[in-house]
Amino acid sequence: LESQIACLSNQEIIIVARYFATLPLLINITEDVDLASEVNLLNNTDKDYLGKLESTVDLVAEKDNAAEILSHVNVVPVLTAHPTQVQRKTILELTNKIHDQLRRYRDFKTGTINRKEWTNQLRRYIEIIMQTDIIREKKL
Known part of the structure; x- marks a missing residue:
C-alpha cells in the first residue's frame, strides 16, 4: 500500500483525500x-x-391523569454540531439533492423514470461534492 501511495502525484493524492472525506457523508445520506x-x-x-x-x-391519552402528564411536557429543539460537522450551504444543498435523488431510486426500478438519466444526475451531484470544499477556509 505504501508503495502504491508513494507513486501517486499530488493531484491524485488530493482526489484520494477528497474521496475519503466525502465517503462518510455519502454513507450517512x-x-x-x-x-x-x-x-x-x-x-x-x-x-x-x-x-x-x-x-x-395514544398511550398517554389512556391515562387518567393525561392532562397533568401533558402539562409537564416541554419540547425543546436542540441543535448540536461539532465544529468539524459544520458544512457549507453548498454542501448542505448537494446533500439534500443526493438524498432526494436516492429517494427516487424506486422510480427507476419501476420504470417511471429513465435509469440512465437517474444515474447521470446522481453522478453529477457526487462529482460536484467531490470538487467542493466541505468547510470554507475564510469568512465571507
Missing part, C-alpha cells in the same frame, strides 16, 4: 434515506415502532 423509507413504510401500514410519537400520545 444513504442511511438517512433507508431509515426514512423504513419509517414511512411503518407509518403507511399503521405499524408501531420505537419512538413513534402517535403511539406515545
Whole structure:
C-alpha cells in the first residue's frame, strides 16, 4: 500500500483525500434515506415502532391523569454540531439533492423514470461534492 501511495502525484493524492472525506457523508445520506423509507413504510401500514410519537400520545391519552402528564411536557429543539460537522450551504444543498435523488431510486426500478438519466444526475451531484470544499477556509 505504501508503495502504491508513494507513486501517486499530488493531484491524485488530493482526489484520494477528497474521496475519503466525502465517503462518510455519502454513507450517512444513504442511511438517512433507508431509515426514512423504513419509517414511512411503518407509518403507511399503521405499524408501531420505537419512538413513534402517535403511539406515545395514544398511550398517554389512556391515562387518567393525561392532562397533568401533558402539562409537564416541554419540547425543546436542540441543535448540536461539532465544529468539524459544520458544512457549507453548498454542501448542505448537494446533500439534500443526493438524498432526494436516492429517494427516487424506486422510480427507476419501476420504470417511471429513465435509469440512465437517474444515474447521470446522481453522478453529477457526487462529482460536484467531490470538487467542493466541505468547510470554507475564510469568512465571507
